[in-house]
Amino acid sequence: MSTSDLQSSSAGSTPSGVSIVTIDSLARNVGATVVLRGWLYNRRSSGKVHFLEVRDGTGMVQCVMGKNDVDEATFAAADHLSQETSVEITGLVKAHPKRPNVFEVAATGLRVLGKPSGEYPISPKEHGTDFLMDNRHLWLRSKRQHAILRVRHTIIRTIRDYFDGLGFTLVDAPIFTPNACEGTSTLFETDYHGDKAYLTQSGQLYMEAAAAAVGKAYCFGPTFRAEKSKTRRHLAEFWMVEPEVAFMDLDGDMDLAEGLLVALADRVLTERREELAILERDTSKLETVKRPFPRIRYDQAVAIINEHRRERRAKGETNQDGSPVEDFPWGEDFGGEDETVVSNRYDRPVMVHRYPAEVKAFYLKRDPEDARLALGVDVLAPEGYGEVIGGGQREDDLATLEAAIEHHKLPKEAFEWYLDLRRYGSFPHAGFGLGVERSVAWLCGLPHVRETIPFPRMLSRLAP
């Protein structure tokens, strides 16, 4: 089999010369006799006609087998096929008699390639999430999960195309890191030949080094958080893309983030219409993701939250625990609920910038116009999907950065290499991190991030 065969979505031909095709190429093969290879998704029968629904990873097709079209043994065999039997079906490609633009295969031959040794666990009826997650390796075969995998793939490819197209260089960051840096989140600890090592929570510091080498750098890999978070927005292992650009300021950073999200929505809408339909995604909510995104200051976001809280108080509402609704205290970070209140004001992602420095990471540059603020930005996705991007301009002054490290009580020795970036030709620079799973959840309209990654790692799940 050659590469060109694969690219033309024809997987070769049988000894008798019949071409082996994939389901997504049936439209081009109407009137031809072809061979399909795949798995039986569902089977129906009307006595003298069997309807075999077959999936092959590129799509789904109904194969019709009339009693008079095949020999008796083949017809009898088709009657006893169970779900997920792998099969090779030979037949004539035809238009569906009732449905426009749908094709079916009039089967003339059937070969069973792999017979299930037992009952397939996932029946075409409803199941609970925990059961499906226990069978995640099989659940991936279902229509919805297949659609999500494809959208995820498109999102990842778009991210790479976007940065590659802008002249970025991919620079991989390490997974093992020597110290529990940044001091913020809880890390997974591991034994590294007798020393303690931690699984990375971000490649950002390394990208700052890379930016000084290549100008525009990005890394794309898994990151790990050991917090005991049990919500629909959290995973213990998730993927993040982190661009870092030399001589870019906060405004440029926001331009870059905005362009990426517009590209993602646009590409998913053009290339994954079918998948979004399977997921029943309201695509009108994605059509509005166009430039420019609103850019509001932290102060304005606080005002929006307080306006909302005052309305709730006026209606006599209380918090979930029954406590009275208080004004949002300036200086704190937003909770999930607050983010939703802000993002619900807009029909596209909103960028909230200039947060209080105290609630943000030590490496963010102070706002020259207001020392209480940091030049950071969070991008909140619409519909309550929360923060999909966090970033900002980095502190490029050696003394200020040293003071920040001391203020956060971080071990200075561990950051000597990072401080070197300010010692040898310091430069203004900025970047951000985009969480892939939250982006997939948003673009697909999924209620939980656990379905956005093939094999999720969560507080109470390490298998399969």
Place this chain on the structure above:
RNA sequence: UCCAGCUUAGCUCAGUCGGUAGAGCAGGUGACUGUUAAUCACCGGGUCGCUGGUUCGAGUCCAGCAGCUGGAGCCA
């Protein structure tokens, strides 16, 4: 870590007032020549999460524990 909810057949669930266990799907057998989670008939299928308590009697009431789910906190 805290709060709430859930745990009954392979799966999804019902189970009244405390009186000894039910349905649909899946599986099996059969009927049906255009079905779309096909339909119809019949069949097999149970450590009611675990431990203890109350009671003549517990799936049901009580306590403890475990697991799962969601939320808060924390975080992206």
